Amino acid sequence: MGDQYEVSEAGVAALTIPSLRWEEPPEGPVVVLLDQTRLPAEEVELVCTDVPALVQAIRTLAVRGAPLLGIAGAYGVALAAVRGFDVDEAVEALAQARPTAVNLGYGVRRAAAAYRAAAPGGPDAQAAAALAEARAVHAEDIEASARMAEHGLALLGELLPGGGHRILTHCNSGALVSGGEGTALAVALAAHRAGELRRLWVDETRPLLQGARLTAYEAARTGMAYTVLPDGAAGSLFAGGEVDAVLIGADRIAADGSVANKVGSYPLAVLARYHHVPFVVVAPTSTVDLETEEGSDIEVEQRPGQEVTEFSLPYAQGPGAEAGTGIPVAPLGAQAYNPAFDVTPAELVTAIVTEAGVVSPVTRNGLAEVCSTSRWSKSRSGNGMMAE
Numbered sequence: 001m002g003d004q005y006e007v008s009e010a011g012v013a014a015l016t017i018p019s020l021r022w023e024e025p026p027e028g029p030v031v032v033l034l035d036q037t038r039l040p041a042e043e044v045e046l047v048c049t050d051v052p053a054l055v056q057a058i059r060t061l062a063v064r065g066a067p068l069l070g071i072a073g074a075y076g077v078a079l080a081a082v083r084g085f086d087v088d089e090a091v092e093a094l095a096q097a098r099p100t101a102v103n104l105g106y107g108v109r110r111a112a113a114a115y116r117a118a119a120p121g122g123p124d125a126q127a128a129a130a131l132a133e134a135r136a137v138h139a140e141d142i143e144a145s146a147r148m149a150e151h152g153l154a155l156l157g158e159l160l161p162g163g164g165h166r167i168l169t170h171c172n173s174g175a176l177v178s179g180g181e182g183t184a185l186a187v188a189l190a191a192h193r194a195g196e197l198r199r200l201w202v203d204e205t206r207p208l209l210q211g212a213r214l215t216a217y218e219a220a221r222t223g224m225a226y227t228v229l230p231d232g233a234a235g236s237l238f239a240g241g242e243v244d245a246v247l248i249g250a251d252r253i254a255a256d257g258s259v260a261n262k263v264g265s266y267p268l269a270v271l272a273r274y275h276h277v278p279f280v281v282v283a284p285t286s287t288v289d290l291e292t293e294e295g296s297d298i299e300v301e302q303r304p305g306q307e308v309t310e311f312s313l314p315y316a317q318g319p320g321a322e323a324g325t326g327i328p329v330a331p332l333g334a335q336a337y338n339p340a341f342d343v344t345p346a347e348l349v350t351a352i353v354t355e356a357g358v359v360s361p362v363t364r365n366g367l368a369e370v371c372s373t374s375r376w377s378k379s380r381s382g383n384g385m386m387a388e
């Protein structure tokens with residue numbers, strides 16, 4: 001399977017990776033995923049015919065990234081409804097598959113609320129309603145991605161007049177985590193298209209290498225100048241004055257503006273503050289969880305230790321995965337600390353770029369305001385719960 005490309009008038013490939021799609025073959029509807037644990041070496045598609053298969057794909061990061069998890073969760077509820085599986089069981093299994101990324105629960109709850117609201121019309125009406133809501137979540141993310149790219153590009157112009165930006169990013173926040181071109185990486189791509197990106201510094205992002213494997217995969221196809229680096233090398237880039245701004249995504253933003261993102265984000269925020277470099281978070285308002293008061297309340301997913309102590313394909317393990325099946329990079333049985341995320345306090349965040357606008361400085365009121373102005377705020381209250 002090759003990627004679908006459209007070459008823009010700027011001659012830059014606008015990558016449209018089919019990271020996830022709903023299909024209705026004669027044998028019944030399926031969710032088709034690009035298996036991100038096999039990239040960049042192999043482009044392998046997973047066809048999920050039931051919810052357990054989709055839950056496993058989420059737990060092993062075959063499908064990953066907050067916005068895409070929201071889309072996957074919504075289609076998972078639709079898959080259960082259309083195929084006559086137990087929807088309540090599906091909601092529970094999907095919402096718990098990865099606890100930190102709020103979008104997963106957001107997408108699941110939106111499709112589940114649509115399914116339940118259609119009960120008077122019977123099972124077929126309920127299945128149709130769940131699928132329609134999943135498609136709406138998908139379409140909204142595509143739109144949100146484009147708006148974030150616009151707002152983010154304008155912000156870079158304000159923060160860094162004159163173009164020639166050298167942007168450092170961590171993990172992967174491009175088309176692979178979105179229905180559109182992503183969040184933070186979509187802003188870098190917009191800067192590239194505008195001729196304002198001089199270099200994208202790509203943290204490899206240990207242990208699962210989302211940067212080296214996935215961000216580089218996307219950057220290579222868009223023609224932007226990029227360089228992969230060990231996470232530990234970022235400090236010397238800042239010290240050498242080689243970083244003009246940091247752009248990262250988010251998995252959950254608490255009401256106080258604390259940002260949960262891939263582990264390694266918090267140290268970058270500290271480095272950025274010390275070196276007076278803007279630290280910018282790019283995320284849709286669906287990633288803001290006003291029900292979680294502060295960063296310390298965010299549940300941080302702990303992942304299998306062998307993701308640290310072994311190299312293996314696929315590049316991620318599910319819970320209960322068997323140790324010793326990969327190439328050891330530590331003695332067998334070595335203990336490992338492997339939090340999937342860390343939390344950056346609002347005071348270290350220069351701005352949060354959403355589809356509804358930019359929050360800077362990052363305050364509780366500013367976040368609540370931008371969420372209330374989001375065109376989709378009417379369909380959510382708090383952490384994505386459907387408005388009653």
Ligand SMILES: CSC[C@H]1O[C@H](OP(=O)(O)O)[C@H](O)[C@@H]1O
Pocket residue numbers: 061064065066067170171172173174177183184210248249250251261262263340
């Ligand atoms: C823009 S959301 C992408 C977000 O998700 C990543 O986590 P994971 O690879 O574990 O799904 C990382 O935190 C990215 O910033």
